[in-house]
Structure formats: C-alpha cells, structure tokens
Amino acid sequence: MRPYLLLTPGPLTTSETVKEAMMSDWCTWDEDYNIGIVEVIRKQLVELATSRPEEYTSVLMQGSGTFCVEAALGSAIRPDDHLLVVANGAYGKRMGVIAGYYHLNCHVMQFDETQAVDPKEIDGYLNAHPEVTHVSVVHCETTTGVLNPLAEIAGAVKSHGKVLIVDAMSSFGGVPVDMAALGIDFLISSANKCIQGVPGFGFVIARRSLLEQCKGVARSLSLDLYDQWETMEKGHGKWRFTSPTHVVRAFMQAMKELQIEGGVEARHARYCENHRILVEGMRSLGFKTLLPDNEQSPVITSFYYPSADFDFKAFYYALKSKGFVIYPGKISQADTFRIGNIGDVFPADFIRLIEAVRELNIKIG
Ligand SMILES: *Cc1c(COP(=O)(O)O)cnc(C)c1O
Numbered sequence: 001m002r003p004y005l006l007l008t009p010g011p012l013t014t015s016e017t018v019k020e021a022m023m024s025d026w027c028t029w030d031e032d033y034n035i036g037i038v039e040v041i042r043k044q045l046v047e048l049a050t051s052r053p054e055e056y057t058s059v060l061m062q063g064s065g066t067f068c069v070e071a072a073l074g075s076a077i078r079p080d081d082h083l084l085v086v087a088n089g090a091y092g093k094r095m096g097v098i099a100g101y102y103h104l105n106c107h108v109m110q111f112d113e114t115q116a117v118d119p120k121e122i123d124g125y126l127n128a129h130p131e132v133t134h135v136s137v138v139h140c141e142t143t144t145g146v147l148n149p150l151a152e153i154a155g156a157v158k159s160h161g162k163v164l165i166v167d168a169m170s171s172f173g174g175v176p177v178d179m180a181a182l183g184i185d186f187l188i189s190s191a192n193k194c195i196q197g198v199p200g201f202g203f204v205i206a207r208r209s210l211l212e213q214c215k216g217v218a219r220s221l222s223l224d225l226y227d228q229w230e231t232m233e234k235g236h237g238k239w240r241f242t243s244p245t246h247v248v249r250a251f252m253q254a255m256k257e258l259q260i261e262g263g264v265e266a267r268h269a270r271y272c273e274n275h276r277i278l279v280e281g282m283r284s285l286g287f288k289t290l291l292p293d294n295e296q297s298p299v300i301t302s303f304y305y306p307s308a309d310f311d312f313k314a315f316y317y318a319l320k321s322k323g324f325v326i327y328p329g330k331i332s333q334a335d336t337f338r339i340g341n342i343g344d345v346f347p348a349d350f351i352r353l354i355e356a357v358r359e360l361n362i363k364i365g
Helices: 016-020 031-049 065-076 090-101 119-128 150-159 225-234 245-261 263-284 312-321 347-359
Strands: 056-062 082-087 105-110 134-138 163-167 186-190 201-207 300-304 336-340
Touching: 016 245, 031 056, 031 201, 031 245, 056 065, 056 225, 065 090, 065 163, 065 186, 065 201, 065 225, 082 090, 082 119, 090 105, 090 134, 090 163, 105 119, 119 150, 134 150, 150 163, 201 225, 201 245, 245 263, 263 300, 263 347, 312 336, 312 347
Parallel strands: 082 105, 082 134, 134 163, 163 186
Antiparallel strands: 056 201, 186 201, 300 336
C-alpha cells in the first residue's frame, strides 16, 4: 500500500491503520457516526488546541484546507471590518486573494519570503491603522518552511485588542500551541497535515463567544462557518451536507495514533529529529538550506539547487525510484526544492534518504 514515502507538505504518508479505518461505510444520521465519531473529534481538537477548552469550540468543514481559510475569513469579517493580512509566502498571499473575492476591506503587509514576519512591524502598522479589526497570519509558511514567531505576533495583535486568525494548517498537531495562552481567536488546519489523516476536510477552532456572533455574516452558503457549527452543535455532530465519512473515520484513528505517540510534544520531537537528520545529512553532501536555522520549522525544508545546471526533474525521478517523493520549490527569488519531515515518517527513513541522495553523486557548485 506504500510504493513510496511522501516527503511533501501534504497529503502525507499515513499509517496502514489510518488507511484501514476507511474500510467501512457509515450512515451520517446514525449516532455511531455523529456522536461516536464527529463529536469525539470536535472535542479532542479543542483539547489539543488549548488549555482552556471551555472557551473554545470547533467546526469541521468539507474540502481542502483553503476551504476552511475561506470559510473563516468569509464568516468572521463583516463589511465594515478591516482585515490586516500578514504575508511572507504563498499561503499568506492567498488570504489576501480570498479577501478580494469577498470584497473585504483588506490591508496586506508583505514580508520577504525568506524572512520570518517581524512582530514589531505589525505593532507599528496597528498603531498607524486603528481601523484594523482583524489580523490574519500563517504560523508555518509551507512555501519555504519558515516558522513565524506566533507568540510575539499574538502579543502585538492582542496588545491592540484585535481579533487574531491563524492559518496553522501545516503546524497544528506537530508544533505545540495554546490558543488561550496566546489569545488566538480562530485557528485553521486540515486533516491531512500534522494530524496525519487523509485529505477531504479541514477544521476551524474558534473562540466560542466570537463564533456565536457570526450568524448571518457569511456570503457563501457552503462555506458558512457559523451555520455549519450551529448544525453540528444542535445536531450533535450532524453536518449540513454530505460529510466525508470515511475520511472522518480515518481522522479519528489518526487522532488516536497521535495520542499513542505521546501527543503533540512527542510528535514535535520526532519531526525535529527527522529535520535534524535531513539537514545535517544534506549539508554533509554539500547542499545548502534556504533559511537560517533560527527561522526554520521542523515541518518542511527548502534547499538551494546545488549548481546552476542542476536537473530537478532527474533528481526527483531518481529519488522516486528509490522510494522517496520530494517537492519542487515555490519561490521566485531562488531555485529551490523542498523536503517535508511530517507524516508517518521516522528518523530511520531520513537516514535512508540521505544514503539515497549520496548514491546519486550530485554535482555541487
Ligand atoms: C496546506 C496548506 C494550506 C491549504 O492548502 P490546501 O491545498 O487547500 O489544502 C493552507 N495554508 C498552509 C500554510 C498550508 O500548508
């Protein structure tokens, strides 16, 4: 069931047991599904996200991660509000694009893609622009693998009393976060990243008191986060429209496996070890990372092409034939490729990967 490992930003390599959990059919209105699976997941997600679960709630939403980002922005921001999008990569930029579709009052603070976001500049912007009501930011910018300093960003946003929306798509479940401690109001992620489920839905964890005020704000029926939440709350795990039942069941298994591993701290430690072996190994072969170590997440790493005539396609297919699928780069300033550290992949896999790269005898410089 595993022709190769996916060392990508998602979907990821999943365990056999997560895949096996999809082998039965579920009735969406039966309590085996609603109460036995959906409500369990919703509660566990809140507990994973914060030390004060009573202040938060969660909504599951069909589609990929972007559907949930769009649902959150489109359901929480009113016509008179002002959104400040903090962007240092493709996913930050995408939030600005969503704001455009919804005709939101939107300010975009553009940072360099190879640098972490600077909280001091956000503070300065908010001093100059008191009309801003909401700030959105990406935690781990998967475009490069940069980890934005979430605690400091939240500190700046909260000192101005603004609503904070975090795209934690590629970090949630793999990098510890406490929404209540940081003051995060909405946090968005999806099934197929660090929780290690399969793709098909995403979720938003929200401050309950704020989500309760979002009735009637959405300008999209399918992506009305409030309506989806109200149906799940009142219907005890009921989805408004067909839910991806098999994917949701697989997700419950993935949550169980996260707990067995030792929770987010233990998973974070494994990803960090995967990352350490990858970077030390690649550097020993002459490759250079795009980012300085202090801005780098353990989620995904960008490497420069090792020479001007480097053939990425050939490298890609050579590694694929050895059992590893990697990812192209996504920035314009430099030629890079990316290798992910997340999913059901372990330090031993990265030791084998480095051996595989070594055997290719890639020309450096
Ligand atoms: C994966 C990802 C998304 C969502 O992408 P989809 O292709 O819609 O699932 C959004 N933001 C970040 C930071 C991501 O890594």
